[in-house]
Amino acid sequence: MPNGSRFERSIPTFLTDPHPPIGMSPLIALALWIGLLVAVVVGSAIAAVVGYLFGRLSRRRRDETATRWTNVVTVGSATIAAISSWIVVDAASSVEPAFVPGPEIGSNLVAAIVAGVVAGIVGTAALSGILRARPDLPHVDDPAATRRQYARYLTVLFLGVFALVTLITPAIRAGPGALVVALAVLFVCLWALAPLISSVTSRTRRPTKRERDRLEELLASVDTGVRGVRIVDSGDGRLSLELSGAPRGRYLFVSEGALSNLEDGTLRAMLVARREQAARFERLVAVAPIFAALVVVIGMVLGDLSIVVGGPVAVVVVLGGFALARRLRYRSDARAAQRIGADELADAFERAAEAAGFDLAETPGRNWLATNPPLQTRIDRLRAENDRK
Template structure:
């Protein structure tokens, strides 16, 4: 946190650090997209590039900017603000700077994704949408994390960790109202509303209301359900409703319903939170270091294994609703729509949070043939 830095660097040093991190991020994006486009199944590899390379690098950049107090240094170039707001504004500027590094890293990949998926998505449109997401998320994270300044790491590290976990859970529970702030959404009306309701009914997906995510030329056909147990909201992209027929859409929504019934999201979230708390406690010296590290690793292995089993159970639930062959065909069509090559694994990856898509399809088809 910026608050941890007693003496922030000069403005020129902060700018130099930001420019250096941004240039490295842009270079990673350029090299990454060149490599990925030469690999098999490039769309899937782009997802790995974002999740395994670029996102961790942006987190590292945020940590560098925060621990060196760059946010406070950037504020010196702005008009003076009340002292009470300095900490909040410093955090927002730091998040925004890290978000700008993400944009610089993301920019070189837009053209590559457009080419391998053969979609007509303008670079300016992609960057504009990502910029809105970055600014909105920076503001939300600032509001959420500002209360953590009340908790002193030196006096009560355990209270700090528990407060952080509570804030993360609270942020996830308000996500039905948060997502419309970060992305363009609309409420379905008329025939579209009737169709979505019928699809959900056939799929066995019970939600309180529905929002359409406007994807325009992105051609991303996906669904997600978020919210507390008594207020589930379905977000479905406009492309999903445009390109999939009722049979395919019902099967994919049935998988989503199966994930809700088997608590896939809760298992993943619980695994990450418990493992993170144990890891943080180990690093901060709250309890025995090595047993806590072992606990963190054990929770990850068991939680991810259980999550993979629950995904298979969600597929089984969907198969009960519409048939195994229909679900397999729907997953195949989903892969074709996104130019994904269904991957298969001879040996399961214990650190994978997902089941290989090709293995899911093969399992359903084998069961359907029987």
């Protein structure tokens, strides 16, 4: 690859220059670390202010919309902070080797760790601002527990992502084709390893004998087999029930709040709905547009695709993929309704929403940036289907 090519100029230094220039002194390295720390503090303060402003605006939003945009603001803040810190650590290591002493792979892993920690700090700061402005946010019974959960999730998530970026560095150096293949393999691996990732990013435990007997009876009643069951100890009363992983390797994750607040009929209906979603690989369909758009963005960054063409293509891919995911959720609901009845499934959704403190009175008119349709819309479709019969 010729020196100074568009490919080399468009990606971080450590991916193309394994021999960074010699710096001046450890004092400069210390100054750079202090500068990074100050930047994190300032970034956290900005994220907290943004979160607070959003929290005030969300008071006029329905609960489902507020919860969804809380995740957008929190994860978005964490993403910006993680990418920025990753680039800063890479650039500082290139200018001053004493910034991260040791071999290249060591500096890359340090950059990944810093990115994960910074993402957790800034993302949690944004969430803290939201909770300060709106302490009655749905699913939040204990703000401190919710902050700890988000901090752990964001830190592990972004650390893992940037560590994987380090591992696919050879593919990046090999060119766009190899990079696309590496991303596809990574995509499938993350899907298959989803249960492990969930166990790491959340506080989980094995079910007690009473919980195990109850869940095994529910699984048998809907003819669903899983490899294992984990109880999510979120500490905030969150209600969740998920089937995670690839076929023959799926795990059932149930929150303590769901077991405590939902009766067996509601849990059974939710389990049927989750089984139909897993049968249609909804998780893959929901994430696939993001990976496809990432491939397009990489093409623009590397200069193989113009921004004029790539930008609109990436937007269309994401919006089209999300729309497909929403349609697939409707189909999953329809299949679940065939098994237990449309009215029964709608009732279960309403009972779960009531137990979770969700307000279903208002439905947003636009839902383009979500992979799931509004719950009230899903309930209305099920009611209409029941009336037609």
